[in-house]
Amino acid sequence: MTDTPIRIVLAKIGFDGHDRGLRMVARILRDAGCEVIYLGLRQTTENVVAVVEQEDADAVGLSMHNAQHLTLAPKMVESLRSAGLDVPVILGGVVPDQDIAALMESGVAVILGPGTSAEDVVRSVREAVTSRS
Amino acid sequence: MKRDSQTPVELFDAAITGQRHAIGRLLSLVEQGGEAADAVSALTHEKSGDAMVIGITGPPGSGKSSLLSQLLKVIVAAGFRPAVIAVDPSSPLTGGAILGDRVRIDATDTATFIRSIATRGHSGGLALAVPGAVRVLDAVGFNPVIIETVGVGQVEVDVTASADTTIVVANPGTGDAVQANKAGLLEVADIFVVNKSDLPGSNDARRDLELMLDLSHMTGQEDSTGRRPPIIMANSLEGSGAAELWSAIVEHGEHLVATNQIDTRRAKRQLAELRSRVSDALLDALDNELASEQGADVVAALSDRRITPSEASSQIIDRVIRID
Known part of the structure; x- marks a missing residue:
């Protein structure tokens, strides 16, 4: 079913109040024809897993500005895996260059830092989703 | 795009044991429509009909999701296992949608199942997807099944109004008695909620609804049993009104059975x-x-x-x- 829109869950995990970027990404993906299940602030990885299951989502987008990315992003990947969900995790927000390799190693699909164009956001999400099918 | 390694029958078998992702997959098949949806319908049609179906509608921003969040706590505490179908509009230009109802619904308990559905624009799609989704959630054991829609667009009003019990959410400051008497949304209500009742004008809103119901009585437009829809004052900030709303829903359900x-x-x-x-x-x-x-x-x-x-x-x- 190529005409089924991509469904993506967008969330911020943990204690982190910076949701402007995530809201922007939500709008970018909406305007690219995606169905964005927006969770917003202060989510837990357990809750995101439950939402991915209920919403039958194709991808998870996390935005991190609380310097917890090395802990929480791999935990998100692991939580999805152990629930049997083959769903890519796309990471945005502030991620220092020296952490990228470790995060990719832990199973994060894509990292989109500050300055990423809207086109790149959409393309990365599409590629991450189609590469899993 | 989706990996469909499991047939609808296998998914249904997993879904009735409570596997959330299997239920989620079945709902996706229903949304896709066509043969996949028909297959799911064939599995669920006979097994459904037990759940109470509740519709919640009202203007954008009237606090439907926040009210629902409070109501779900009451429903779960009463020992029920509720499911929610939250409908949000797709963009007519791009087909995309922001499904944001979950932001307001604080349902970290695992008893509640919530599914967001976008209207997806295609003709009649929603009118078919919602009853199909209700059947799935009913058949796998959820009760009540709650449909939340924005009260704009005939299809949205129709799917909500075809529930067993329809709740219309109104707010203070959205017009006077003349507005309340305009035909449309208000006529489908079995229960009214004046939400954000902490705001000025909430008693005026209540009075206007009461006046409208008085006139319905005068012109014979009321329910054939003479039942008058109750008006409940609610404030989701403190959770007031949610318990009263649940009592009113149960009462209406009993009324439907009794009559x-x-x-x-x-x-x-x-x-x-x-x-x-x-x-x-x-x-x-x-x-x-x-x-x-x-x-x-x-x-x-x-x-x-x-x-x-x-x-x-x-x-x-x-x-x-x-x-x-």
Whole structure:
């Protein structure tokens, strides 16, 4: 079913109040024809897993500005895996260059830092989703 | 795009054991429509009919999701296992949607199942997807099943109004008694909620609704049993009104059973779905006909003013519903 829109869950995990970027990404993906299940602030990885299951989502987008990315992003990947969900995790927000390799190693699909164009956001999400099918 | 390693039968078997992702997959099949949705329907139709179906509607920003968040806590505490279908609009321009109802719904408990559905624009899609989704959630054991829609657009109002119990959420400061008497949304309510009742004007809003109901009584437009929809004052910031709302829902459910209206309502719902299905199929046939060579000839003849609109439509209708 190529005409089924991509469904993506967008969330911020943990204690982190910076949701402007995530809201922007939500709008970018909406305007690219995606169905964005927006969770917003202060989510837990357990809750995101439950939402991915209920919403039958194709991808998870996390935005991190609380310097917890090395802990929480791999935990998100692991939580999805152990629930049997083959769903890519796309990471945005502030991620220092020296952490990228470790995060990719832990199973994060894509990292989109500050300055990423809207086109790149959409393309990365599409590629991450189609590469899993 | 989706990995469909499991058949609808396998998914259903997993879904009735409570596997959330299997339920989620079944709902996706329902949303896709066509043969996949029909297969799910065949599995769930007979097993459904037990759940109480509740519709919540009201203008954008009236606090439906926040109210629902409070109501769900009361429902779960009462020992029920509720499911929610939250409908949000798709963009007519891009087809995309922001499904944001979950932001307000604090349902970290695992008893509640919530699914966001985008309207996806295609004709009649929502009118078919929502009853199909209700059947899935009913058949796998959720009760009540709650449908939340924005009260704009005929299809959205229709799917909500075809619930067993329909709740209309109103706010203070959205107009006077004249507004309340305009035909439409307010007429479908079994229960009213004046939400954000901490705001100034909430008693005025209540009075205007009461006046409207008085007039319904005078003109004979009230429920045939003489039941008057209650008006509940609610404030989601402190959670007030949620327990009263649940009592009113239960009371209405008992009223439907006591007055034998429940079967009539459900028969009406089945009829509405049947109409949607048939009109959806006819619309597809119409689109095919208009895209065909003969259809294009009729359209051209109409544009050149060689035939009248009514002649053109007769010709098309004859072709669409011709019996070969």
